[in-house]
Amino acid sequence: VGTQKRRPPDVRPIRSADRVVVRVKNSTRERGGALRELLESLPESTAVVRDVDRTGMAVLQLPPGTDVAKVIDDLKSNPDVLYAEPLFLDYGSG
């Protein structure tokens, strides 16, 4: 039997409701250009809020009310995209 503790159930969100992560493929194309083209295919006012150049990942902020799952599916079907997924959230474990 381990230490008895009383903690409320963890109800913190595990993913962002309006942000997605996309990583474009390494190719001969200039990465910034590929990202700009991706943005043109997404809902208007979608913005790159974080471009982690050294990892090739970008975080996109979607406009309110956007169907996030559909955006991810659309991104995945793009041949320039290595992967797209929700922005998953982590928390300290202490």
Next chain:
Amino acid sequence: VEGLVVRKQRAGGGERAATVSATTPRGLALLGLSVVATPLVERASGRAAVERTVRAARADDVEWAEPVLLDSISRLPADPLVSEQWALDAIDGGAAFDSAAGTSVLLAVLDSGMPIEGGMRSHQELQGDRFILGRDVVSNDDDPADDHGHGTHVLGIAAATADNSAGVAGLWQGRVLVVKVFDSLGAGSSVAFADGVTAAVEFARTRGLRLVINYSGGGPDSETKKTAVEFARANGALIVAAAGNNFGSPIEFPAAYSATHDNVVAVGAVDRRKALADFCNVGPELNIVAPGVDIISTLPNYFVTLNAEGKQTKFDRMEGTSQATPYVAAIAALIWAQQLALSASQVRRKLLGSAVALPGANTGSGMLNAQRALS
């Protein structure tokens, strides 16, 4: 001991009384052993002098001879709160303070940062150039000031200055890179983790350092996190990560990559009785356990989020797999400092191979043991 040799006489041989030192203990005599003074040998230090001493003590009637070797008892530092750090005894932590950290291994702590005020390190236990201010990937700058408190607690467990007549003692007295990946609410993300990992790897790679990454956080599986773990693996870095605190839920990621990536160590938490803490997540990915209940360590010397939740400034107790993880990461760094030629997976193997098995399930290889890991 300089000038003294212990030797065993062959059966039937007579010991020349004049050479037997008065320091021969009665117990040794009962074993047929004697301590012999060797006055003809030059009293000098070093291996050559030892070899000359032993050679001089050998004779036809002697079965074997060897120098009188000094043993010592590992001691814990004298910091005033060490007596409350029950974990140090539980992991035979004295060995860590006898082991040199050197300058070739870097421990990167990816968390909520460290106490910084006005650009200066502001906690008495976390002072000096060995605490390197790395990236704040939350604000995207180079000021990883802790505005939550979690990171400072983790940092103190791993690396608080020992023997400075203040507070607690951390196991690792070497260089630490502080990277802020959790915000003021203690939240991070897959991208913050990846950003922090790559920042730490690049820092270590450009300086030719071995790298142990402590990540006392977790969340869902993601391509982003997996990519970062693989980037760390390709660059020879070891990631020590918390199993998570969701009361027996599956192990969180990145810790759960331990099943598929040999550069990841998944850490669970035990209490003073070495029983798995009931908040600890469980699963086959869990590799090792360490103390994670009632752990006293550092907190920022200014008001942060955890103070609003009842924690004191400067020092207080916390619990979680977050607290267990830095014990393991610090010992991993010390193993590496002892043997720089090891790979990350070899350090992991030594860490797990030296753990002490615990009864019951869900503790992986068992309890972290510094003495065994560093001997």
